[in-house]
Amino acid sequence: MNPVFMERWSPRAFSDQPVDPEDLAAVFEAARWTPSWMNNQPWYIVYATEDPDRQAILDTFMEFNREWASAAPVAGLVVAKTDLEGRMASTRDYDVGAAMMALTIQATMLGLSIHQLGGIELDAAHELLGLDPEVGSVLTGFVLGHRGDPGQLSDKQQAKEHPGDRKPVSEFAVEGTTLPF
Ligand SMILES: Cc1cc2nc3c(=O)[nH]c(=O)nc-3n(C[C@H](O)[C@H](O)[C@H](O)COP(=O)(O)O)c2cc1C
Numbered sequence: 220m221n222p223v224f225m226e227r228w229s230p231r232a233f234s235d236q237p238v239d240p241e242d243l244a245a246v247f248e249a250a251r252w253t254p255s256w257m258n259n260q261p262w263y264i265v266y267a268t269e270d271p272d273r274q275a276i277l278d279t280f281m282e283f284n285r286e287w288a289s290a291a292p293v294a295g296l297v298v299a300k301t302d303l304e305g306r307m308a309s310t311r312d313y314d315v316g317a318a319m320m321a322l323t324i325q326a327t328m329l330g331l332s333i334h335q336l337g338g339i340e341l342d343a344a345h346e347l348l349g350l351d352p353e354v355g356s357v358l359t360g361f362v363l364g365h366r367g368d369p370g371q372l373s374d375k376q377q378a379k380e381h382p383g384d385r386k387p388v389s390e391f392a393v394e395g396t397t398l399p400f
Contacts, residue, residue, distance in 0.1 A: 227327040228382035229334040233291035234367035237268065242329045243293065246363070249325030255314035256307050259300075262318040263355065265348060266295035266363075275347055280360055281338040287376055288336065291362035296344055297335075301356045315358055326363060336360040 247264065255261060267273040276294040277285055288294065299315045301308075323333050337359050344350075344357040369380045393399060 223324055223327050225382075227323060228332075230332050230366050231287040231334065231376050231380055232367040232369045232372050233288075233332070233334075233362060233364040235290060235292060236365045237292050238331060238364055242326075242331060243268075243363075245329060246322045246325045246331070250318040250322040253314065253318040253321045255317070256310040259303070259307055259311075259314065260318075261300040261303065261307075261311045262315040263298040263300070264295055264318075264322070265298060266293055268293050276360065279339050279344040279347055280336055281340060284336045284338045284360075287372055288334065288360075288362045290367060290371065291334075291364040293363040295361050295363070296339070296348065296357050297359045297361065298348070298350065298355045299358050300354070301352065302354050312358060319359070319361070330365070331363060332366050333361055333363045336362070 250262065250264065251260075253260075253262075265276070267276055273292075273294050276296055277289050279296065280288055280294075297315060297319060299311050301311070303311055319335065323335075326333050339357070339360040341357055344360070345352060348355075348357065350357065369377050372380060390399065
């Protein structure tokens with residue numbers, strides 16, 4: 220396995236060092252090449268590096284996320300197109316998640332970190348983007364940047380500032396046709 224998969228984890232301590240515009244372009248380019256149902260590419264990534272847009276995006280995050288995420292130089296919202304039908308609709312979120320993983324791995328390869336956030340105020344995010352839920356839906360938020368000093372975090376957050384654990388492959392990769400549940 221390529222070490223990039225172990226190098227990636229979701230930090231809370233970000234430095235205020237800006238992200239090089241070329242690196243930012245590269246992470247979106249990586250998302251661009253994600254496979255999707257019928258090549259529908261149903262993802263939209265709204266991001267900001269400058270206030271007031273950056274702050275407006277951060278303001279849609281729930282407080283428990285905003286308190287540490289505000290240090291990051293790039294904040295974003297991930298939107299899925301909703302005016303889709305049939306299997307294209309049911310695979311939409313799958314495709315958007317795949318695009319975010321491509322973006323995340325490219326960011327990691329460039330020495331950047333990303334922390335994705337489900338803890339956002341969805342109504343506030345839709346309002347900020349002027350988004351009709353029948354046309355597009357905000358799925359998640361994220362922050363992107365360089366890792367910072369864990370000392371800038373609260374004690375509670377510092378305790379979480381390490382790579383996570385995972386269940387073993389044998390619990391989810393099944394050879395044959397019998398699921399383990
Ligand atoms: C869809 C999604 C939503 C998430 N929501 C949050 C969140 O609101 N707050 C947070 O601190 N982390 C959030 N995370 C990060 C996960 O908690 C994290 O990826 C998981 O614990 C595994 O840790 P690792 O990314 O460091 O390996 C989210 C991740 C994903 C993919």
